[in-house]
Amino acid sequence: MLNIQNLTSGYGESRVLNGLDLTVPKGQIVAIMGRNGMGKTTLMKSLMGIVQATDGTVAVDGTPVGGMKSHARVANGLAYVPQGRQIFSAMTVEENVETGLTVTGRKTVPANIYDLFPVLVDMKHRRGGNLSGGQQQQLAIARAMASDPKVLLLDEPTEGIQPSIIREMARTLRRIRDEHGLTIVVSEQVLSFALDVADRVLVLEKGALVHDSPRAGIDEAHVSKFLSV
């Protein structure tokens, strides 16, 4: 469903990703682990076309999206929940979700999106900027879901969120995968969340994937060694 080959990207002269390869089959949840500054956000931004890749190919469901602008990538099935959420703070919750509808041509938000996040229903008319961090995170996921994606990218969704909500989020993401048949790529630093949510765990270090194993039978100690400084 998501096929990345030799992805190379960075900022100006400094290279962050060095020829990264990754294939994610339909319906799989992949967690990409990595310490601060290892290139998780850069990977997400390169996939979305926010940072221009200097080399390599990205394909979604067989369609190469490499040279496309962000909005065209969304139209081809990518959706993005950025680190720090970046909701539109002066717009209402409802309008925030509606911005995601743009590529679908729909006028109203499908009800099943609010089913996933009941908290948002009561807050439809509040400004996004006045929500708590956890609520904003849910809003950012709902907004991404509104574009009817095939592949959902989440960049450190647990950052700054309390443990009970983190477990809840893992359940929600698995539910989204089950109900919508979505492919999910989530970057993480919290191993317990990754083990909760993912079918497969990868480790990103210095711009390359240095570890790749299925959730079942994973060597936790080995992975956490990558994450400790």
Add this chain to the structure above:
Amino acid sequence: MFSGYSLPELGAIFAMQGFAGLILFSVFVLMALGLAIIFGQMGVINMAHGEFMILGAYVTYLVSQAFATYAPALFGAYFFVAMVLAFCASGLLGMFVEWAIIRHLYKRPLDTLLATWGLSLILQQSFRSLFGAREVGVTIPSWMMGSLPLTDLIEVPINGIFVMVLALGISAAVYVMMFKSGWGRQVRAVTQNRTMAGAVGIDTERTDRLTFGIGCGVAGIAGAAFTMIGSTGPTSGQAYIVDTFLVVVFGGAASLLGTIASAFSISQAQSILEFFLSGSMAKVITLLVVVGILMLRPQGLFSIKLRK
């Protein structure tokens, strides 16, 4: 400066000058609206905004001429046709300019300032070549002439009321589009976070072009209104651009209501002071007061409160 007038006389002067300021108010509102939308979304300060207005004024002039020549019986209605055509002409030119120049300069605010300033000079020269250096004026249709006597001392000019209703109507329409339509939602999303707007699927470039076009189109309508208070010359737009910046900054760039309130207070202050003092003295005082208020409230009159 008020000595020598009795109290009822003063009241009447204030009211009359106030009504006389209505057209000025309308022109300010429409100009500021366009400027603020464009600045809000793209961070582009359009120095050529005055020329887009004058383009609308020339279109209005041409339409009035055409009606006078070919359909004198319908002359009373020319203004409505002129307004629509003024919007289209300025809007299309705006979209073309965005495509040809502005979009290449989005990350260079100083260069857009220079480029749009250059554009304003080019447009002025084009007007001079096309329409001549002499100012032209329209004949106001007879139903818009004259005024309604309110009391013995106070009269209200009909064209003032008409143009103001028009300006408020257009502002309301823009407001509704901004807050209720899909386009408006996209504009606001791009205004707040361009990168993220793209990443949720909004075609930011198309939105930019459309927004630039609409902003310039509204300036064109301002030009149509302008023909009611002044004669149109190649450089007439220059006098308005500074006032319009003032209105936008004073109102708080992000607030439509602020823009209207600010346009109202500035145009009224100017119009009323002009009666008692010279025009330039009136401008000096208005400017000083605005600068004073902005020192106390740098964010402008209105702004939204949000957690950052």
